Structure formats: C-alpha cells, structure tokens
Amino acid sequence: MPLSESQLQTMVSINDTVSPEDVADIYLPLVRLVHLYYESARQLYVATSAFLGDPAQKVPYVIGIAGSVAVGKSSTARILQALLVSRAVAPKVDLVTTDGFLYPNRVLQERGIMHRKGFPESYDRRRLIQFMVDVKSGLPNLSVPIYSHLIYDIVDDQVQVVDRPDILIVEGLNVLQRGGQPSRRPQLFVSDFFDFSIYVDADETLLQEWYIDRFLRLRNTAFRDPSSYFRRYSELSAEEAITVARRIWREINWVNLRQNIEPTRERADLILEKGTNHTLEHVYLRKL
Numbered sequence: 109m110p111l112s113e114s115q116l117q118t119m120v121s122i123n124d125t126v127s128p129e130d131v132a133d134i135y136l137p138l139v140r141l142v143h144l145y146y147e148s149a150r151q152l153y154v155a156t157s158a159f160l161g162d163p164a165q166k167v168p169y170v171i172g173i174a175g176s177v178a179v180g181k182s183s184t185a186r187i188l189q190a191l192l193v194s195r196a197v198a199p200k201v202d203l204v205t206t207d208g209f210l211y212p213n214r215v216l217q218e219r220g221i222m223h224r225k226g227f228p229e230s231y232d233r234r235r236l237i238q239f240m241v242d243v244k245s246g247l248p249n250l251s252v253p254i255y256s257h258l259i260y261d262i263v264d265d266q267v268q269v270v271d272r273p274d275i276l277i278v279e280g281l282n283v284l285q286r287g288g289q290p291s292r293r294p295q296l297f298v299s300d301f302f303d304f305s306i307y308v309d310a311d312e313t314l315l316q317e318w319y320i321d322r323f324l325r326l327r328n329t330a331f332r333d334p335s336s337y338f339r340r341y342s343e344l345s346a347e348e349a350i351t352v353a354r355r356i357w358r359e360i361n362w363v364n365l366r367q368n369i370e371p372t373r374e375r376a377d378l379i380l381e382k383g384t385n386h387t388l389e390h391v392y393l394r395k396l
C-alpha cells in the first residue's frame with residue numbers, strides 16, 4: 109500500500125524513529141485488515157439487531173494491545189490510531205491506557221504494594237471491567253482516570269472522556285490476563301470485551317535495553333521537571349542512572365513480564381515480534 113507523505117509525517121511526529129518501511133510494509137496492511145474486521149463486525153451487529161427487532165446502537169469495536177513495559181505498546185497504539193483515522197472515511201478512534209485504572213499511590217502504599225505497580229493487584233479491576241461493560245453497552249461520555257508518568261500517580265482533577273468512538277484501542281500490560289483471584293462467582297476479564305487483540309513481543313535483552321534507553325531519555329527531560337516523582341534521578345550520573353533503571357527493570361518489570369504478561373501472549377489474535385531498533389521481524393496472525 110502506498111504511504112502518503114502526510115501519513116509519514118504523522119508517524120514521525122508520533123515516534124521519530126519508527127521505520128518508514130515497517131509502516132508501509134506492515135502497519136498499513138495491518139490497519140487495512142483491522143478495518144476489514146471492523147466493517148464486518150459492524151455489519152454482523154446491525155444484522156443481529158435487525159433480526160432481534162432491536163434498534164442498533166453504536167457500539168465501539170474494541171482492540172486490545174498487550175506486552176511488556178517498554179516494548180512499544182503506546183507507540184503501536186498511536187500508530188494504529190493515526191493510520192486508522194487517515195483512511196478516506198475516517199472512523200472515530202479513541203485510545204485508553206489501563207494505567208489510568210492503577211490505584212493511586214496512597215492506596216498502593218496503604219496496601220504495601222507500591223513496588224508492585226503494573227502487577228494485576230495494582231489495578232482497580234472492578235472499575236476497569238465496569239468501564240468495558242459501559243463501553244460495550246454503547247454508553248456516552250464515559251470518564252477514565254488519568255495516570256501521569258511525571259508525577260508517577262493518578263492525576264486528581266482530570267479525566268479522559270470516551271464518547272462512543274467507532275473503535276476503541278485499550279492498551280496495557282495485563283489486558284490479556286485471565287485469572288487472578290480465585291472466585292466462585294463467574295468472572296469477567298478485560299479481554300472478554302475485545303474484538304481483536306495484539307501482543308507486542310521482543311526478546312528480554314532488547315526490552316531491558318529499551319527500558320534503560322527510555323529512562324535515560326526521561327532523565328534528561330521529564331525527570332528535570334520540579335513536579336517529577338523521579339526528580340532525584342535527574343541528578344544521577346549516566347552510570348548511576350543505568351544502575352537504577354536496571355534495578356527497577358529486574359525487580360519489578362521483568363518479574364511482571366515473566367509471571368503475568370508473557371504467559372498471555374498466545375491468546376492474542378496477532379503477535380508483532382520486534383527485533384533490534386524496534387524493527388518488526390515476524391507477524392503471527394490467528395486465522396481461525
């Protein structure tokens with residue numbers, strides 16, 4: 109598929125290192141496929157509503173994106189969003205990240221799980237499921253809390269509003285997880301509400317490298333902000349910063365990857381496997 113200059117510019121503004129070849133060869137065809145699925149799901153929904161004599165409301169098509177910290181979930185989500193809305197008939201595409209459903213630091217501290225941010229128990233799962241139920245019920249103007257990586261906490265006085273988009277992308281570490289607390293009652297999982305799911309994958313050594321790279325970049329930018337939770341890290345030497353980043357990776361994010369995230373990979377409809385420099389090396393699509 110051709111990649112127009114304006115589409116390429118959009119990609120560059122989202123991520124200045126994303127490879128134009130990957131956009132043309134993989135992301136654009138992928139978006140075309142997702143659009144086909146979206147159109148056929150919509151037709152099926154309208155036909156089912158007509159069959160039931162129920163007036164069809166607008167219900168978002170939901171795409172889930174899972175994967176490790178630093179694998180590029182947010183970037184992938186933003187690339188898909190930008191390419192979907194650059195189609196001739198542009199659908200309305202909203203993007204939600206599950207970090208908004210993390211408990212505020214105050215609650216994590218009370219429960220003694222500050223060091224478990226990103227693990228299943230650090231999310232308000234009931235609220236997240238209720239949001240998914242509301243989305244799939246076609247409800248308007250839904251509020252989603254906002255998480256700030258700068259203050260490392262939920263922002264008190266701001267929300268994101270999701271108002272019946274055509275497509276909703278839900279991105280987060282644990283969105284393909286099924287399990288958790290033992291329960292006798294039937295349980296619902298975020299992925300029960302997905303129409304299509306993607307797992308972004310890469311080798312652990314690359315993930316650690318990307319995590320450290322991003323940490324070093326933040327040290328030179330966001331961490332310098334006086335309101336940054338990591339302000340103290342901006343004063344570290346590069347070597348010290350690498351040691352800190354490596355420790356956070358090893359003690360939190362890597363453990364979460366091994367225990368909770370990686371085991372969900374095979375559930376995805378599509379696996380995007382990245383190699384050096386985030387280049388896409390393999391794409392696995394579930395055909396049935």
Ligand SMILES: Nc1ncnc2c1ncn2[C@@H]1O[C@H](COP(=O)(O)OP(=O)(O)O)[C@@H](O)[C@H]1O
Pocket residue numbers: 123125126127175176177178179180181182183184318321322385386
């Ligand atoms: N396709 C890509 N090409 C180049 N760099 C990328 C790509 N995707 C992500 N990155 C970089 O990798 C790092 C992690 O990406 P990010 O989207 O923040 O990950 P996540 O949301 O999974 O934590 C960031 O520094 C980002 O700029």
Ligand SMILES: CC(C)(COP(=O)(O)O)[C@@H](O)C(=O)NCCC(=O)O
Pocket residue numbers: 177205206207208225226227279280281282356360361
């Ligand atoms: C905010 C996160 C839990 C990611 O959450 P997600 O958007 O996947 O729901 C993660 O980026 C994080 O902050 N982990 C804690 C350890 C660290 O500082 O990297």
